[in-house]
Amino acid sequence: MDCLSIAATGAAMSCCFGRGWLAVVVGVGLDDPMKYSALAILRHALTGNRSWKPVWRQPEPRAAYDTVIVGGGGHGLATAHYLAKLHGITDVAVVEKGYLGSGNVGRNTTIIRSNYLLPGNTHFYEHSMKLWEGLEQDINYNAMVSQRGVLNLCHSDGQRDAYARRGNAMRIAGVDAELLDAAQVKAMLPLLNTDNPRFPVKGGLLQRRGGTVRHDAVAWGYARAADSRGVDLLQNTEVIGIRVEGGRVRGVETTRGFIAAKRVGLAVAGNTSRVAAMAGLRLPIESHVLQAFVSEAVKPMIDCVVTYGAGHFYVSQSDKGGLVFGGDIDGYNSYAQRGGLPVVEDVMEGGVQLFPAMSRLRYLRQWGGIMDMSMDGSPIIDRTPVEGLFLNCGWCYGGFKATPASGWCFAHTIATGQPHALNAEFRLDRFATGAVLDEKGVGAQPNQH
Amino acid sequence: MMIPCPFCGARGSAEFATVGSKPPPRPAPDAPPEAWHDYVNLRDNPAGLHDELWQHVHGCRQWLVVTRDTRNHAIAAVKAARA
Numbered sequence: 001m002d003c004l005s006i007a008a009t010g011a012a013m014s015c016c017f018g019r020g021w022l023a024v025v026v027g028v029g030l031d032d033p034m035k036y037s038a039l040a041i042l043r044h045a046l047t048g049n050r051s052w053k054p055v056w057r058q059p060e061p062r063a064a065y066d067t068v069i070v071g072g073g074g075h076g077l078a079t080a081h082y083l084a085k086l087h088g089i090t091d092v093a094v095v096e097k098g099y100l101g102s103g104n105v106g107r108n109t110t111i112i113r114s115n116y117l118l119p120g121n122t123h124f125y126e127h128s129m130k131l132w133e134g135l136e137q138d139i140n141y142n143a144m145v146s147q148r149g150v151l152n153l154c155h156s157d158g159q160r161d162a163y164a165r166r167g168n169a170m171r172i173a174g175v176d177a178e179l180l181d182a183a184q185v186k187a188m189l190p191l192l193n194t195d196n197p198r199f200p201v202k203g204g205l206l207q208r209r210g211g212t213v214r215h216d217a218v219a220w221g222y223a224r225a226a227d228s229r230g231v232d233l234l235q236n237t238e239v240i241g242i243r244v245e246g247g248r249v250r251g252v253e254t255t256r257g258f259i260a261a262k263r264v265g266l267a268v269a270g271n272t273s274r275v276a277a278m279a280g281l282r283l284p285i286e287s288h289v290l291q292a293f294v295s296e297a298v299k300p301m302i303d304c305v306v307t308y309g310a311g312h313f314y315v316s317q318s319d320k321g322g323l324v325f326g327g328d329i330d331g332y333n334s335y336a337q338r339g340g341l342p343v344v345e346d347v348m349e350g351g352v353q354l355f356p357a358m359s360r361l362r363y364l365r366q367w368g369g370i371m372d373m374s375m376d377g378s379p380i381i382d383r384t385p386v387e388g389l390f391l392n393c394g395w396c397y398g399g400f401k402a403t404p405a406s407g408w409c410f411a412h413t414i415a416t417g418q419p420h421a422l423n424a425e426f427r428l429d430r431f432a433t434g435a436v437l438d439e440k441g442v443g444a445q446p447n448q449h
Numbered sequence: 450m451m452i453p454c455p456f457c458g459a460r461g462s463a464e465f466a467t468v469g470s471k472p473p474p475r476p477a478p479d480a481p482p483e484a485w486h487d488y489v490n491l492r493d494n495p496a497g498l499h500d501e502l503w504q505h506v507h508g509c510r511q512w513l514v515v516t517r518d519t520r521n522h523a524i525a526a527v528k529a530a531r532a
Contacts, residue, residue: 273493273495282492283491284491285492287494287519331466333469333494333499333501333519336520336521340450340522342461342463345463375490431486432482432483432490444489444490445468445469447467447468
């Protein structure tokens with residue numbers, strides 16, 4: 001071997017070594033090119049960011065699936081993810097009439113918390129909180145889970161007593177809760193008006209593990225995770241009928257043809273009554289509009305989620321700096337994704353009472369989402385009288401925080417045919433039997449929940 | 450949203466309060482539990498024309514049956530609940 005060939009061999013070896021080294025560095029991508037990591041970002045940076053791929057497929061509908069989930073929002077996509085991951089059911093289609101995440105998962109105020117009083121709710125929402133805490137590792141997606149704390153303000157001695165009771169109930173159930181006095185609240189929120197003569201701030205109930213999550217990322221992250229396990233995400237595919245034969249569901253009629261399925265799960269929020277009616281069901285649900293608002297971006301002024309105890313108002317500040325806030329539902333049945341001005345006025349009044357500095361802000365936009373209000377203010381995750389048809393609805397205006405546990409429990413219910421202990425009390429027949437879960441105790445009057 | 454009160458004329462919806470759908474006839478006291486469950490808990494919840502009960506609380510205080518399209522809030526008819 002002459003010098004030249006030795007040099008050539010060396011060059012070839014170093015070249016191979018170089019490629020191998022590069023492959024190790026960028027390497028996560030070799031096993032799973034879709035997995036996100038700091039190294040994947042580096043690899044894409046080195047190649048000019050030209051090799052990013054769409055994060056989910058755009059499949060054509062197949063003629064039949066084992067399970068069809070109707071509704072490509074947070075709950076439907078989470079259900080598909082947990083069906084595939086925890087129950088090994090990957091022959092699944094998620095059918096969405098618009099684009100993924102075009103409904104309430106992108107219309108809420110992004111708050112997560114588990115500060116409930118009743119046992120049937122507390123354990124469920126705490127399970128959801130624990131799933132939030134591990135979500136980003138589970139689905140390999142940055143959902144910006146921010147446990148910045150949720151603070152409920154109280155304005156009278158009686159309200160403080162009620163919060164103490166709720167806080168104790170939470171701690172007995174293993175949920176974190178702290179009762180703060182007025183001075184502690186003031187220290188947390190310097191801009192808060194604690195001395196309103198009619199509704200002075202007497203203290204608050206703080207759940208430090210509560211906070212906010214980037215809501216669109218929840219939909220996208222669950223969609224990508226479900227797609228990577230083989231779930232077909234069928235966008236722009238509207239369900240126009242549910243085929244039921246002999247008391248058993250056979251599939252769904254869609255704008256892209258009939259799709260046969262052994263099991264069908266409905267997770268369609270404000271459209272629940274309309275879709276369930278296709279299978280002949282009449283439900284304890286009313287559809288109402290809830291508005292949300294965003295202000296212009298300002299420097300940090302509120303570093304947790306704050307709720308007003310004497311009005312209906314809640315606010316947090318997004319990472320971009322805008323205040324994200326909302327209030328009560330408009331109070332009358334609505335399928336229009338926009339609200340009326342009286343509630344806008346009411347929400348602004350509540351905000352300015354709490355934070356007078358808000359009166360100097362300009363508001364960028366407002367929007368509405370259609371809530372599936374149940375007769376006791378609590379959700380339904382259950383079977384239905386139609387064999388193979390499952391129902392996930394009744395989230396009122398608390399559906400976002402429940403997204404992981406809702407999908408987790410709905411997947412369990414669909415896969416096993418039986419509710420999990422965590423959603424055992426979210427029964428469809430509880431209104432007939434009287435075993436309702438009414439946190440506020442207002443009865444079958446959905447516009448009061 | 451403006452509601453044309455048959456007694457006061459068109460007024461803003463903030464003058465009114467609603468209890469929701471105009472309920473079907475109340476069951477007899479000895480009706481079976483299913484009939485009461487149906488009456489208290491179940492709703493048609495239509496996307497379209499919807500008969501509902503409103504009271505003009507900051508006006509004439511009359512109860513009204515408002516027929517409203519839940520998709521766009523267009524009001525098709527308003528009449529006094531006590532015909």
